[in-house]
Amino acid sequence: MTTDNSDDASTVHGSEDPQTDEQYHLEVTEGDVAEGVLLPGNPERVAKITDCWDDHDVVADHREYRTATGTYDETPISVTSTGIGAPSSAIAVEELARVGADTLIRVGSCGAIQEETDVGDLIITSGAVRQEGTSKEYVREEYPAVADHAVVAALAAAADELGYDYHVGLTASTDSFYAGQSREGFQGFLARDADDKIEELREAGVLNFEMEASAILTLAQIYGLRAGAVCTVYADRTTGEFQVTGESKAAKTASKAVSLLAEMDDRVDEAGADAWHAMLGL
Ligand SMILES: O=P(O)(O)O[C@H]1O[C@H](CO)[C@@H](O)[C@H]1O
């Protein structure tokens, strides 16, 4: 008996050299992406991000993963959409790391749960509650999802320079937009402890809900990569207001942060760690 495997053969992605092979989900290879990569959830946000760059090319577009590479303020930079949620974001981190990315910044939207945060504000994540399952496949629940301190500082410096209102603090990353974020489901369904859950996070000082940051930060920490997150507030969970607004603020802030980090890295290469600390005001 003969078997026709021609279709299979054309879609095999080799695993002998995972660094340089085309990656199975993202369809990127080494050289396609810069060291600094922005990670929006929504593929449609890729174009909104590249709008503020000097130039760019779309280098891959497969499933939820759209990747573009270009320059911002003369700094090489890439963007890859992750799709919604931790499982697909973890795949993006895995495959981007394999092709040479070392700095990952999520550029997202979120729901804010504190009174002082308004729709359109930016929230820069310093650490994230791991209310998702993916990062638990990698490491025990007690392991912290922390943002890289230089990435947080660069995002805050960028938002300052651009004149945007921002808050720095803790994010809760969930596996569910509805039940996981204490929203009503279909026909008014309310998950067990929904009200208590949002109140507990609020009282513990958590600023916002979104769905990817904790997995990205956890994997980055395990792999020795730098990561952070900046999200625009779409939902104000204290007033009930919801508006899709301010996407370009997070895009510009994260792009500028990548160029500030590259500048810091160059200075460290030239003058040692003291210069880096001086730039951060430490
Ligand atoms: O706007 P993005 O980056 O997709 O982020 C947020 O929006 C989606 C839910 O609507 C989730 O991915 C959440 O994290």
Ligand SMILES: O=c1cc[nH]c(=O)[nH]1
């Ligand atoms: O409330 C919100 C808004 C955007 N994304 C989320 O995950 N939650």
